[in-house]
Amino acid sequence: MDARFLGITDLTEAPSVAVVVDVMRAFTVAAWAFAQGAEKIVLAESLDEALALKARHPDWMALKDGPPAPGFDTVNSPGLLRSIDFGGRTVVQKTTAGTVGALAVKESSLVLCASFVVAEATARLLRTRGSDSVTFVVTGEEGRADEDLACAQYIARRVTEAETDAAAFLRRAADSRAAAELAEGVRQGVHPDDVALCLEVDRFPFAMVATMEDSLMVLRPHAMPSPTGENPRASADIR
Numbered sequence: 001m002d003a004r005f006l007g008i009t010d011l012t013e014a015p016s017v018a019v020v021v022d023v024m025r026a027f028t029v030a031a032w033a034f035a036q037g038a039e040k041i042v043l044a045e046s047l048d049e050a051l052a053l054k055a056r057h058p059d060w061m062a063l064k065d066g067p068p069a070p071g072f073d074t075v076n077s078p079g080l081l082r083s084i085d086f087g088g089r090t091v092v093q094k095t096t097a098g099t100v101g102a103l104a105v106k107e108s109s110l111v112l113c114a115s116f117v118v119a120e121a122t123a124r125l126l127r128t129r130g131s132d133s134v135t136f137v138v139t140g141e142e143g144r145a146d147e148d149l150a151c152a153q154y155i156a157r158r159v160t161e162a163e164t165d166a167a168a169f170l171r172r173a174a175d176s177r178a179a180a181e182l183a184e185g186v187r188q189g190v191h192p193d194d195v196a197l198c199l200e201v202d203r204f205p206f207a208m209v210a211t212m213e214d215s216l217m218v219l220r221p222h223a224m225p226s227p228t229g230e231n232p233r234a235s236a237d238i239r
């Protein structure tokens with residue numbers, strides 16, 4: 001498999017297959033929202049769009065990064081999300097890096113959103129699909145965020161080498177600037193467990209597939225049962 005690793009601003013055209021990586025924290029949060037029962041996540045272009053969507057659909061739940069804000073139900077923190085019941089709800093998510101990266105490749109024929117918690121399911125989906133060229137969008141720090149790059153490289157390796165050891169990749173993520181900022185309270189809307197939750201490999205047995213639905217980019221879980229026969233809920237169509 002030919003793997004490219006690009007920052008959001010390096011994208012000159014939509015790749016055919018894109019894996020958008022945001023470990024800290026957007027796509028760890030998205031996975032937790034699905035684990036807590038969310039039906040789908042609408043990736044919003046802006047805070048105003050997120051609030052407008054929620055105004056149009058009062059039963060939807062909106063989340064943003066940074067501190068809590070009026071109109072938003074919660075923030076971009078896996079530790080805080082863990083105690084929320086999203087059963088059957090639609091979540092609208094807007095963050096600084098992750099959601100922007102996904103929207104940058106909305107023309108791609110396959111868009112997966114990923115982090116360590118869905119690494120194996122993401123790799124398995126790419127393996128199953130037989131993609132020979134995959135562009136990993138490293139969303140943080142203009143493509144240099146080491147937690148995102150390490151995760152992207154881990155998933156890429158895992159597509160071809162199922163036994164790849166995660167330890168060195170996780171160490172880089174643990175040593176990243178994002179991890180330090182979360183731990184030191186530089187970032188807002190943080191739970192003390194956030195970094196640890198972002199570093200859990202294969203916590204969830206689903207990949208996350210984003211498709212365009214009525215002009216909105218919508219993320220859904222895509223069950224990737226393991227060879228041992230687990231059969232997690234939910235799926236999304238892949239074009």
Ligand SMILES: O=C(O)[C@H](CS(=O)(=O)O)OP(=O)(O)O
Binds near residue numbers: 024065097140
């Ligand atoms: O919530 C996050 O960790 C970041 C935003 S910031 O760096 O804290 O301002 O957003 P993400 O898009 O999840 O990287």
Ligand SMILES: [Mg+2]
Binds near residue numbers: 022
């Ligand atoms: Mg990030």
